[in-house]
Amino acid sequence: MHYYRYSNAKVSCWYKYLLFSYNIVFWLAGVVFLGVGLWAWSEKGVLSDLTKVTRLHGIDPVVLVLMVGVVMFTLGFAGCVGALRENICLLKFFCGAIVLIFFLELAVAVLAFLFQDWVRDRFREFFESNIRSYRDDIDLQNLIDSLQKANQCCGAFGPEDWDLNVYFNCSGASYSREKCGVPFSCCVPDPAQKVVNTQCGYDVRIQLKNKWDESIFTKGCIQVLEGWLPRNIYIVAGVFIAISLLQIFGIFLARTLISDIEAVKAGHHF
DSSP: OEEOOSTTOOEEHHHHHHHHHHHHHHHHHHHHHHHHHHHHHHHHTTTTOTHHHHHOSSOOHHHHHHHHHHHHHHHHHHHHHHHHHTOHHHHHHHHHHHHHHHHHHHHHHHHHHHTHHHHHHHHHHHHHHHHHTTTTOHHHHHHHHHHHHHHTOOSSSSGGGGGGSTTTOOSTTOOOTTTTOOOGGGBOOOTTOSSOOTTTTTTGGGSOGGGGGGTBOOSOHHHHHHHHHHHTHHHHHHHHHHHHHHHHHHHHHHHHHHHHHHHHHHTOOO
């Protein structure tokens, strides 16, 4: 089955519309990510005052959503239009970007394996900076709470890390009601309670350390995640391979279509 664009040559419809279908999914996903991100920013009033982003010392999860959305929207748009219009420039941009992303992912995976101590230190700094900003952004707060509840952990290396936050700090200068406490997501869940007790972590670090594990998780999230990775290495590897195969398939489709179009323009027949 062929689509004739030029009088003396042909371009395969199979590759053309398969590449279009491949990219329309990413383009629509990019639209959804952008829509969700902009909606979240509008709810927080960021769109009316963009300086709020720069004032946040931790990371705003919405920024990550928007970045992913922009990349997916741009690549999806370039791939869709490039395939439909048989535009070599857009197809080469799409193909080059996918190749770049693929090698960046590969480089990050190799470097993370070779420099595990450095990665652990960077992740600790990242986690601690976000602990400091825990009360500054509701999305960041929900992200940390979800991480701690899902992994039954507290802080980067333990509950003491919450001294980094001005509201949970144990120093005498703090007048916060949450002083010497931890977020509710650090609390050991009580099966008898059907309603979440958001004050369960109040004053918990005033107690002796050997009693902490009765009411809160005492393992740090970095320790828990380090233990989770070896147990789920096959799942992680499977996800990485699946993503890589999708990227290679997209590169193959784009390169094949580019070759067809160049041959057509040169007046060759396949």
